[in-house]
Amino acid sequence: MPDSKGLVLVVEDERHIADLQRLYLTREGFGVHVETDGRAGLAAARRLRPVAIVLDIALPGLDGVEVCRRLREDGDWTPVLLVTARDDEADRVLGLELGADDYVTKPFSPRELVARVKTVLRRAAGPPQAAVRRVGRVAVDPVRRTAEADGRPVELTATEFDLLAHLLRHPGRVFPREQLLAQVWGQADYRGSRTVDVHVAQLRAKLGDASPIRTVRGVGYSAADAAR
Missing domain, CATH: 3.40.50.2300 (Response regulator)
Incomplete structure (x- = not known):
């Protein structure tokens, strides 16, 4: 067995x-x-x-x-x-x-x-990846599966971490919701896009004003440096 x-x-x-x-x-x-x-x-x-x-x-x-x-x-x-x-x-x-x-x-x-x-x-x-990813004041360690904002640890769910890490791996790239559903959730059903919005909102709440996640109206989300 x-x-x-x-x-x-x-x-x-x-x-x-x-x-x-x-x-x-x-x-x-x-x-x-x-x-x-x-x-x-x-x-x-x-x-x-x-x-x-x-x-x-x-x-x-x-x-x-x-x-x-x-x-x-x-x-x-x-x-x-x-x-x-x-x-x-x-x-x-x-x-x-x-x-x-x-x-x-x-x-x-x-x-x-x-x-x-x-x-x-x-x-x-998570897949083993050596490099810590950093955008602005937020960093994620894909090996330890930890996240920091302004040097303080931030507790994330597995899905929240995966979404943040995915955005930080491609700084400046704008991802439509359906792409995030496919690439982070493994879903092809766009009707689940509310799921993306909820997780983005939750990440922003946890990361505070250090959050690098930007909304591109009518398109989706990207990671860019947060204003200091």
Whole structure:
């Protein structure tokens, strides 16, 4: 039997959905632990330290957004993939703002979910690249996966880091949202462009006035020196 790729925590109160997630993640070599309510899911995340968390928003006990918020407040930046209903946009955006890395919308293909989990894990691990990237007052270290603004460390989710590093690798280049979705998220669906905007807003909030991210109206985003 191949070595496990790590434990994925699934927090899902619909048993048939949780069973499908377990089946497909197990086939890909992951260990899977399932909890069916938010409080148990939060406790399991703290106890088990999974490599990733698949987190339904609509949970009994604590909802998924609150679970994500508490994890991030604890300084736990385990990649989180939200599972949402089609009418959960407000909660989905809030979850992304609180530090979730990605989401899938019900009904979804189990294969898509597995692909998204693998993508957020790849982003969290990151390719080894020797050079520290710096634009203006912000720097990222792709090997250590750390970011600094004005010399102070900034805590980022795996997705936030990957987006910032991607922009800093190409200073001055303007990326349309659909390109960022394809190159950072691995998605080809432009309808997810709100995801890009939410993550950019969150990066700007964390980086403060040192943020090098510039909006090019009608086009997309680029990284340029912040004014001193």
